[in-house]
Amino acid sequence: MSLALRYAARSDVGQVRKGNEDSGYAGPRLLVVADGMGGHAAGELASATAVATLADLAEDVLDQGEALTRLAAAVDEAGASIGQVVADNPDLAGMGTTATALYWLPDGDAARIAIVHVGDSRAYLLRDGDLGQITHDHTYVQTLVDSGRISEDEAVHHPRRNLLMRALDGVQAVEPDLSVREARLGDRYLLCSDGLSGLVSPAEMARILGDGEPTGTVITLVELALSRGAPDNVTVVVAHVIEAPGGASMTGVPVVVGAAGEPRVRARLPRVHFPEDAQVDPNAPDLPPLGDAGPPTSEMPAVGGAAAPAEPRLSPRTRRTLIWISGIALVLAVLSAAVVFIGTAWIRSQWYVGVSDGSVAVYQGISTFRSGSTLVEVTNIPVTDLPPMESGLVTNGISAQSRDGANAIVAGLRDRACLTTPRPAYCLPVLP
Numbered sequence: 001m002s003l004a005l006r007y008a009a010r011s012d013v014g015q016v017r018k019g020n021e022d023s024g025y026a027g028p029r030l031l032v033v034a035d036g037m038g039g040h041a042a043g044e045l046a047s048a049t050a051v052a053t054l055a056d057l058a059e060d061v062l063d064q065g066e067a068l069t070r071l072a073a074a075v076d077e078a079g080a081s082i083g084q085v086v087a088d089n090p091d092l093a094g095m096g097t098t099a100t101a102l103y104w105l106p107d108g109d110a111a112r113i114a115i116v117h118v119g120d121s122r123a124y125l126l127r128d129g130d131l132g133q134i135t136h137d138h139t140y141v142q143t144l145v146d147s148g149r150i151s152e153d154e155a156v157h158h159p160r161r162n163l164l165m166r167a168l169d170g171v172q173a174v175e176p177d178l179s180v181r182e183a184r185l186g187d188r189y190l191l192c193s194d195g196l197s198g199l200v201s202p203a204e205m206a207r208i209l210g211d212g213e214p215t216g217t218v219i220t221l222v223e224l225a226l227s228r229g230a231p232d233n234v235t236v237v238v239a240h241v242i243e244a245p246g247g248a249s250m251t252g253v254p255v256v257v258g259a260a261g262e263p264r265v266r267a268r269l270p271r272v273h274f275p276e277d278a279q280v281d282p283n284a285p286d287l288p289p290l291g292d293a294g295p296p297t298s299e300m301p302a303v304g305g306a307a308a309p310a311e312p313r314l315s316p317r318t319r320r321t322l323i324w325i326s327g328i329a330l331v332l333a334v335l336s337a338a339v340v341f342i343g344t345a346w347i348r349s350q351w352y353v354g355v356s357d358g359s360v361a362v363y364q365g366i367s368t369f370r371s372g373s374t375l376v377e378v379t380n381i382p383v384t385d386l387p388p389m390e391s392g393l394v395t396n397g398i399s400a401q402s403r404d405g406a407n408a409i410v411a412g413l414r415d416r417a418c419l420t421t422p423r424p425a426y427c428l429p430v431l432p
Contacts, residue, residue, distance in 0.1 A: 003111045003185060004244035005104055007031065008214035009237040010222050011258035014195060014230035020258050022193045022235035023047035023097075025275070027254035030058040031102045031237045033121045035193040036259065037167065038095030038396070044259035045268060046082050046097035050168055051260040052274045053078040054101050054116075058254065064112060067103045068178050071116035075099060075168065075176045081272060083170030088271075094392030096169035099176075100135055100191055102239075104183075111183040111241070118176045119167050122197050124205060125181075126188040131206035136177060138166035140415065160412040162194070164389070171388040187241040192221075195232035199225045214238040233258070351400040353409045355383055360394055360413055362406045367397025376403075379410055385417040 009026040013019065021036035021043035034050040036043025054074050062070055078099065086092050098119025105112040115123060117135040120142075125134050136142065140163040144150045155161060166174050188209050200221065208220050218236045225234045235258050254275055259265045266274055352367045353360060360381040365373025383391050390413060400406040414420055 001109045001185075002244045003106060003109060003183065003241055004028065005031075005239045006214055006242050007237070007239040007252075007255070008218045009235075009255045009257045010218040011233065011235040011261075012222050012226060012230070014233050015226060016229070016231045017233055019044060020233050020262075021047055022195065022233040023051040023256075023258040023260035024191075024235045024237050025051045025055050025058075025254060025256050025260065026237045026239065027055075027058045027275075028252045029061075029104045030055065030254075031189065031191050031239055033098075033100050033191040033193055033235050033237055034260075035098040035119065035121050035195075035233070035235070036095065037097065037164075038092070038393070042085075042092045042095045042268075043097065044262075044265050045085055045092065046095045046168065046170075047258065048260035048262075048265050048274075049081045049085065049269060049272050050078040050097045050099045051256070051258075052269075052272045053081055054099065055254070055256075055275045056273065057103060058275070062103065062105070064105055064114065064180055067105060067114035068116075068180065071101065071103060071114060072176060072178060074101075075116055075118060075174065079168045079170055079174060081170075082168055084271060085269065086170050094169075094389075094396040096164075096167040096389055096392075098164070098193075099168055102189060102191065105180075109185070113181050113183050113189070115179045115181065116176045117178075118174050119164055120162070121191065121193050124190040124192075124202075124209075126190070126206055126209045127184065127186070129206070129210065131202050131209065133202075134179075134181065138177075139164055140412065159408040160415070161198075163412045163416070167389055169389045169392065171392065183241050185241055185243060189237075189239045189241075190221075191237040193233060193235040195230060195234035196221060196225050196236055198232065199228045199230065209238065214240055351403055351406040353394055353398045353400065353406050353413070355395055358383055360386075360410060362403070362410065363397075364403075367399060379414075381410070381414055381417050381419060385419070386413060387416060390416050 005028060007026040009024045011020060011022050011024050023034045025032040032051050032054050034047035036047030038046065057070055057074055098121040100117045100121040100123050102123060103114040105114060115134065118138060120137045120139050122133055123135045125132055139161065141155045141158045141161045143165065145152060145155050150158065168174060190205060190209055209217055217238045221236045222234050256275060350366045352363050352365065354363050354367060355361060356375055356378045360379045360383060361375060362377040363373045364376050383394060386394065394413065398409050400409055
């Protein structure tokens with residue numbers, strides 16, 4: 001008996017975000033989910049780079065030892081590629097991504113999977129009706145759970161649950177988790193971004209994963225997250241371990257979803273090699289190509305001669321038309337002023353955490369319109385005390401929906417700068 005994977009993938013921007021920073025890949029040998037971060041600093045470029053780099057492994061048949069070595073090398077390469085993207089465009093500093101991938105190792109009825117993992121995207125295994133998480137979150141909150149300071153239930157609603165301890169940012173070297181697991185006929189694997197795991201319980205995942213085929217499963221899971229508000233992007237990859245009759249070879253067209261499947265994202269990554277047989281994501285927005293300024297405008301005819309033409313007389317009909325046009329223009333001007341007023345009020349209702357004179361600071365406004373923002377508080381947290389990824393994020397501005405949200409971000413950064421008491425377990429001891 002020969003075992004193989006039957007797979008499907010889906011990604012959705014969610015109900016709140018304007019763009020999809022997640023990327024996913026599913027093929028006969030490889031499953032990948034990457035959750036980009038960075039907002040206007042282009043998290044979609046980071047996740048697409050990670051998926052494209054890892055997808056190169058799908059072209060090779062590897063044994064167990066080679067798979068682990070190549071998976072670790074691919075993570076390093078993805079980090080280096082992200083660093084090169086930032087070097088080419090320094091305005092993108094601060095972007096990063098998670099990466100979780102499963103590589104299929106067929107060996108008759110003794111197949112295995114090799115796993116590489118960085119960040120808080122997750123991989124689950126449903127076996128004999130029991131669902132288990134087979135990756136470990138690299139988050140600040142998970143360190144609190146591991147040390148016994150909070151429970152799993154408390155971690156679900158912790159205000160700093162999204163604060164990552166490891167991610168691919170092109171700046172800081174990352175050591176991924178690597179492992180190999182036995183695969184059995186009937187096993188069902190689920191990879192997802194936290195846009196799903198943050199809204200759908202393990203019990204619900206197990207029930208849905210246990211019913212139907214991979215395509216129906218990914219649709220049902222994403223739709224469930226959307227029905228609950230989906231404040232983040234939602235990406236799901238599902239694979240079933242099936243029997244391949246007659247020892248059939250592993251074939252199938254890979255599916256690329258999310259940012260990695262969008263032509264506009266690929267156009268911004270000319271150095272990155274994307275899978276040649278990838279399908280363009282059917283859920284990607286239908287956007288014009290980069291640089292498309294829309295239809296050309298008609299040219300004004302050239303005027304020659306030194307004398308200005310005589311002013312023509314206007315007919316009554318023409319005068320009435322001009323009066324009508326003037327009225328429309330006045331209405332538009334009033335509407336424009338109202339839009340400006342409403343927009344200004346909205347900007348003043350927003351908050352972000354940024355930098356002032358080298359220290360972490362709280363602003364009222366939006367980070368993309370800093371000239372219209374108001375500095376509210378300068379903290380005692382030096383930006384130089386933060387790890388590289390957090391330093392890049394705060395330099396670009398971390399958005400918050402309220403002052404309380406901004407305060408929670410500052411508290412998380414204070415922990416990451418090792419300025420809290422007691423000091424977090426990951427901080428270096430203070431030398432006497």
